[in-house]
Structure formats: structure tokens, C-alpha cells
Amino acid sequence: MNGMNSIDRLYAEVESKGVVCVGLDTDFSYLPQTAVDKTKTPGENIVAYNKALIEATKDAAACYKVQIAYYEALGLDGMTAYRETLAELRRQKLVAIADIKRGDIAKTAELYARAHFEGEFEADFVTLSPYMGLDSITPYLPYCKEKGKGVFCLVRTSNPGAKDFEYEKAADGRHFYDVVGDKLAALGKDFKAACGYSAVGMVIGGTHTEEAAEIRARYRDTMFLIPGYGAQGGKAEDIARYLNRGNGGVVNSSRAILLAYQKQPGMSFAEAARSETLRMREEIAHACQALQQ
Amino acid sequence: MNGMNSIDRLYAEVESKGVVCVGLDTDFSYLPQTAVDKTKTPGENIVAYNKALIEATKDAAACYKVQIAYYEALGLDGMTAYRETLAELRRQKLVAIADIKRGDIAKTAELYARAHFEGEFEADFVTLSPYMGLDSITPYLPYCKEKGKGVFCLVRTSNPGAKDFEYEKAADGRHFYDVVGDKLAALGKDFKAACGYSAVGMVIGGTHTEEAAEIRARYRDTMFLIPGYGAQGGKAEDIARYLNRGNGGVVNSSRAILLAYQKQPGMSFAEAARSETLRMREEIAHACQALQQ
Numbered sequence: 001m002n003g004m005n006s007i008d009r010l011y012a013e014v015e016s017k018g019v020v021c022v023g024l025d026t027d028f029s030y031l032p033q034t035a036v037d038k039t040k041t042p043g044e045n046i047v048a049y050n051k052a053l054i055e056a057t058k059d060a061a062a063c064y065k066v067q068i069a070y071y072e073a074l075g076l077d078g079m080t081a082y083r084e085t086l087a088e089l090r091r092q093k094l095v096a097i098a099d100i101k102r103g104d105i106a107k108t109a110e111l112y113a114r115a116h117f118e119g120e121f122e123a124d125f126v127t128l129s130p131y132m133g134l135d136s137i138t139p140y141l142p143y144c145k146e147k148g149k150g151v152f153c154l155v156r157t158s159n160p161g162a163k164d165f166e167y168e169k170a171a172d173g174r175h176f177y178d179v180v181g182d183k184l185a186a187l188g189k190d191f192k193a194a195c196g197y198s199a200v201g202m203v204i205g206g207t208h209t210e211e212a213a214e215i216r217a218r219y220r221d222t223m224f225l226i227p228g229y230g231a232q233g234g235k236a237e238d239i240a241r242y243l244n245r246g247n248g249g250v251v252n253s254s255r256a257i258l259l260a261y262q263k264q265p266g267m268s269f270a271e272a273a274r275s276e277t278l279r280m281r282e283e284i285a286h287a288c289q290a291l292q293q
Numbered sequence: 294m295n296g297m298n299s300i301d302r303l304y305a306e307v308e309s310k311g312v313v314c315v316g317l318d319t320d321f322s323y324l325p326q327t328a329v330d331k332t333k334t335p336g337e338n339i340v341a342y343n344k345a346l347i348e349a350t351k352d353a354a355a356c357y358k359v360q361i362a363y364y365e366a367l368g369l370d371g372m373t374a375y376r377e378t379l380a381e382l383r384r385q386k387l388v389a390i391a392d393i394k395r396g397d398i399a400k401t402a403e404l405y406a407r408a409h410f411e412g413e414f415e416a417d418f419v420t421l422s423p424y425m426g427l428d429s430i431t432p433y434l435p436y437c438k439e440k441g442k443g444v445f446c447l448v449r450t451s452n453p454g455a456k457d458f459e460y461e462k463a464a465d466g467r468h469f470y471d472v473v474g475d476k477l478a479a480l481g482k483d484f485k486a487a488c489g490y491s492a493v494g495m496v497i498g499g500t501h502t503e504e505a506a507e508i509r510a511r512y513r514d515t516m517f518l519i520p521g522y523g524a525q526g527g528k529a530e531d532i533a534r535y536l537n538r539g540n541g542g543v544v545n546s547s548r549a550i551l552l553a554y555q556k557q558p559g560m561s562f563a564e565a566a567r568s569e570t571l572r573m574r575e576e577i578a579h580a581c582q583a584l585q586q
Contacts, residue, residue: 025401069397069404075413079372103422104362104394105452108318111362120368129396131424131447133454154424159398161426168472169464176469179461 005148006124007223010095011195013062014247018281019239021097021225022057022273023254024050024085025067028074030258032269043074043081049269050085053258054092056270060277062250063095065225066123083120096123097225101154103129109139117143125150127203127225130180134187137200144191144199150223151200155181156215158205158228178218185219197223197248204242206234206251212241216248224249229280230256236287246288253280298441299417300516303388304488306355307540311574312532314390314518315350315566316547317343317378318360321367323551325562336367336374342562343378346551347385349563353570355543356388358518359416376413389416390518394447396422402432410436418443420496420518423473427480430493437484437492443516444493448474449508451498451521471511478512490516490541497535499527499544505534509541517542522573523549529580539581546573 004012028042031049040048054064066089071082089096098121102112116126117140130136130153143149156166156177166177174182181202188200198221206228226242228234229251243249253276260272267275297305321335324342333341347357359382364375382389391414395405409419410433423429423446436442449459449470459470467475474495481493491514499521519535521527522544536542546569553565560568 027400027404067401069395069401069408072408072414073404073412075408076369076372076376078408079369083369101397101422102362102394103396103424103447105450105454107320108360108362111320111366115362115365115368115371119366121365129394129422129424131396131422131458132450132452133457133459135452135454135457154396157398157425159425159428161398161428164426164428164476165424165469165473166426168469170469171462171464171466173464176458176461176463180458183457 005193005199006095006150007193007197007199007201008195009124010063010150010223010250011197011247013095014250017060017062019243019246019249019251019284020061020277020281021063021065021250021252022053022061022257022277023065023067023252024053025070025254026050026258027070030255032261035269041077043071043077046081047084051088052270053273054088054094056274057257057277058092058094060274060281063097064089065097065099065252067099067254086121086123090122095125097125097127097152098123099127101127101129103131103136105132105135106139109136113140113143117147117149125152125201127152127154129154130184134183137184137187141191149199152203152225153184153200155184155202156204158207158232158234162205181219185222188222192221197221201225203227204249205232206239206242207232209238209241212238216242216244220244226251229253236283237290239284240287240291243288245292246285251280251284256280298486298492299388299443300486300490300492300494301488302417303356303443303516303543304490304540306388307543310353310355312536312539312542312544312577313354313570313574314356314358314543314545315346315354315550315570316358316360316545317346318363318547319343319551320363323548325554328562334370336364336370339374340377344381345563346566347381347387349567350550350570351385351387353567353574356390357382358390358392358545360392360547379414379416383415388418390418390420390445391416392420394420394422396424396429398425398428399432402429406433406436410440410442418445418494420445420447422447423477427476430477430480434484442492445496445518446477446493448477448495449497451500451525451527455498474512478515481515485514490514494518496520497542498525499532499535500525502531502534505531509535509537513537519544522546529576530583532577533580533584536581538585539578544573544577549573
């Protein structure tokens, strides 16, 4: 898979392995006691846990999303764990999304791009927050052109607070999230890859099904990173409407996979994570098939 | 100054030392050759440079803003420099703003709050991006109540891209930045400190003077973090309109201070930084006086 750009790699992974994005929001408190080595730091324990989880799920997941907040909260020990987790994903040639939601401009944005698209914290994709405008996105685009990287920009999320600003109506009647989405889609037109999708992706929450068909049609060539499955209320039937015949998006699940062992007393955490990943994958695949009939 | 909350401390610092916020956006390439010790890492050199700069400016600056992107871009060496820079500011009892512009929700936001309001990366204030809604801000508020911390939320910035989304008109005629600002001001009402300002501050670019009087009147009890002075075109007369009789805001300058030595051949980088900080402080103080006459 090397040499291909990230969006084509992600598309191919979804084609062969399904839509699950395993969220490595690994809080130290999530680790089962049996998996904790007390001679090691929390960060070192998290790396060992992540590696076992990656090994157990890698043939059933499209990609991994590493939520940097969980690592920042542990200081340098956590940032070391963040680096090691990304290094493991690179070593295994798996697609890594750095969930950093950075949003800044000019030289600051260039430095965030350098921080997360090269060096110790290198990932294939980053998530970005577009509040400040398109110049908070464009500094990442040279890495899309030259190194095949990709971005997922916040557009319409699945949290209750999305109503505060994203759902505000603009003077022309559009939701504010469509004002943002439309400009990002226009920006992404020049970054379309062989698979048909743009390297400029969007974060679209998997809830509010009533808007799914319109959003999917509006941003046909955009890959979606879809949070909200499970815990936030998104059902497989809802999620399917945000996909294009089972591709065109990846669906994140973090805690339901990381903590699956708590509901499967006979299984190791890695076996339970694998089992939940497979269950979720099949459930969404089934919903996609039902939708096409 | 210990024991007071951060917003009262910042207010008092502005009263006694003026409005300058020194931006420690310290790129390794900014260090003069004479200040580089080749036996040390870039991060270690940056810490030494920052310490000298802090020492030279601390009686003329209200606070320091550390832009984390510059440190993230250097990997773990940079994150170590970030930690050491904040430790130095704490040791000297100076007010530290962590310019992180994080914007996420729920447990992720709680972990960002923990990451930047306690532990190795502890600062007095953080900057936040409100795109996802008020639930991307509220997880930081327990730290405002219990530990006296504060936040500065992006509202109306000074970059060209601010026109893309912040200046969009809502259906009721307000700018989108006022939709955001109004909700943040309402949220901040419960967090007013003895000085009269709320622990929920706003980032308001120091350009577009035509809107300054309206914004200042609209958010009377809100402390502003004001970028855009100098490089982005904000003049002292413009900046003065965003302040309240010389308080109510801090005005950031990064490169003009960090690189002042390039225009002052006879001075060390620390002397030149001090000279530029004093010049900027006097220029803005003068503009504030002129405005009151």
C-alpha cells in the first residue's frame, strides 16, 4: 500500500476491511488490571495495550484514529506514548488519523502541519477545526499534494452543542455548517484522488438522520469521518445513509471497542475488541445492503 | 500574586506593567547564531533563549503567550521545551497563556483541560476554538471556578480568512462572530472576578477598527486577547479602541519582539526584545491617552 496517497489507501482499506475506524482514545483507567505492568509508566502501559489492540483488530478495521488529548493529559510520558502508537501504525502500514482538531493560521498552521505530517508525530490524516477560515486549512494542503496526506475538517458534529453555532441559519437560509461545508468542498475539488474522493474530508456526525441524504448528496466526492455511532445515539441504519454503498466514510468507535472486555468476561481485552469490531462492521455492512435494496 | 485567580492577576499586571503580551512563538531559526549552543538540542536552545527573553521583559510585559505549535513541530524535544518554558513562567509567578486553540467536547475536552490546567503543561489561561458549540468550552469551566484558571475563546480574528465564516451574516443580521460572542458572554456572566472581568475571555483581532467601538461596548466585561498588532496591520490607535482605558485586554506581539535584535545591531537579543516591548507599551499607552482626551 505504500506509495499510494492516504485517501486512496483509506478507500482501499474500507473496500477490503469495512468502515470501522478504531478510536485509540486510550485512557489509562480503561486498561484492565491484568494488563497493567506496575513497573512501567502509564504511557508505556498504554502503548503495550494499543499494540495488542491494533494486532487484534487490524484485519477488521479500516483505520485507527488517535485522539491526542488523552496523550497530552499525561504530559511527556503521554506524548511519548502518542509517538510510539503512531510509529506502530506506520510500521504495520495501517492508516492513522491524528485527531488533533487544530485550528490556526499562517506560520502557526504550517508548524502544526509539520508537527503532524512529518517527524515523530507523523500521521496520514489530521482533523482540523475551520472556525478561523480557509486560511486555517490551506497550510496543510501542500502536504496533500506532495506527501499524499489528507485532512478531515469539522463540519457538522454529533454533540448537543452542535446546535449552538453549526445549526445557526445564515442569511441565505443555509445552515452555518453548510456555509463551511460548501467552501471546503470547493477547496477540495483540486485534491481528488484516483478513488474519486478528495484529500479534503469532513467530520460529519452519524446522528440526525433526517439530514443524511442531503448531506451525502451535497458532498458526494468527500470522504466522511463519522463519529457518534453507539454512545452518541447513531444507529447502523443512520450511519449507512452517510455512506456511499459502504464506502465514502469511516465510522469511529472508541470506548465500545476499548472497553468491550467489560461485557465479555471470558475474553481478553484484545479478543473482546476484535469481537466488537467485527460485530460493528457486520452491523453497518448489513444496514448498507438493506439500504440498497 | 499567588492565591488570586488568573483574571485578577492579569488585570493587575496590565495596571502595573501595561498591555503587552509577549508571544513566545519561538522558532529555532529565530535564535541568533551567537545564542545557539551546538552541543544542545533545538529545544534546549529555545528554553535558554526564552528564559533570557522572559528575564529581559518581565517588568514591562503583562503576560506571556506560548504558541504550542512551534513546540509540537519539534516532537518530544519541543514538548520538553514547552514544559520548561511554562515551568519558568510559573517559577517567576508570571501570567502564562497557552495558545493551544483546542476545540473538542465531552471527555476529550476534559482531558485537554487536565493537560493544560494541571501537570507538566500547566498554564493560567488557554485559548479555545468554539466551533463545535458551548460544550467545547464548558469542560474548562470547573478549572475556572476551582483553580482560578481562565480561557480566551476565538470570536473575531484578524486573519484574511476571518471573512470566510466569522463575518458570515446570520438570519437575524448579526455577524456569525457575534452569534458566538453573545453566547460566550452569557456563559461568562457567572465567572466574573473582583476586577470586573470574566474568566471567559475572547480573542478579538486588533484590526477592522470600524467595528472596535461596537465590540468593546457589546462585551464590556470581557477581557480580550488581541492579536494583529504590527505584522497584521493593527496600529496603536486601532488597538486602543479595543481596550477600556488601557485595560480590558492584552496585545500580543511575537516576531517583532523575538526578532527585534535584527534591527538593533548593537544590542543583544534580550536587550532588543526589552527595547521593543517598552516601545510598544508606550505607543499603545499614548494612543489610549489620546483616545480619552
